[in-house]
Amino acid sequence: MQHGDTRELFVARSRGEFDGSMVAHSSGDLVLTAAARRGRSRFAIDARWLACIVLSLASVLSCGGGAPHPTPAELELMKADGDRIRALVESERARIGRVPATIDTRSDCPFIIRRGGWVYATIDGGTVYELSVGDYFRDGLVLYWQSDSPEWIVDT
DSSP: OTTTTTHHHHHHHHHHHHHHHEOOOOOOOOOSSOOOOOTTOHHHHHHHHHHHHHHHHHHIIIIIITOOOHHHHHHHHHHHHHHHHHHHHHHHHHHSSSSOSSSOOOOOOOHHHHHHHEEEETTTTEEEEEEEEEEHHHHHEEEEETTTTTOEEEEE
């Protein structure tokens, strides 16, 4: 390609051989300033972006972003399992006169086990306790109950 031959420049750019960055030469001719891009086409760049998007989406879904939310029947099973743990906490409260600092929250419910198990925490210096299960990202909700509340709360 001769210096300033715009036809050859156009052909080279259309083949994807050059990146197309140019500067004006002092005589007014166009001069290539970047190295050749041999073997890389515009599609190759787009394919890499597509690959990044697909891999990102796959990683989000593998972390549970695409996990189904619990059905109403599964929510009722979760509440029943939580009621069993609440009964344990209340029996300990009656026995020792305060909310226990820790309690065994193991569950036989496979649905609960898949969600990482129950979380038990005391609040307000041990006068109130909370039971919760679920994850906003993974499950789309958190099911919890506080001892100063009359019912289960589904927080989405």
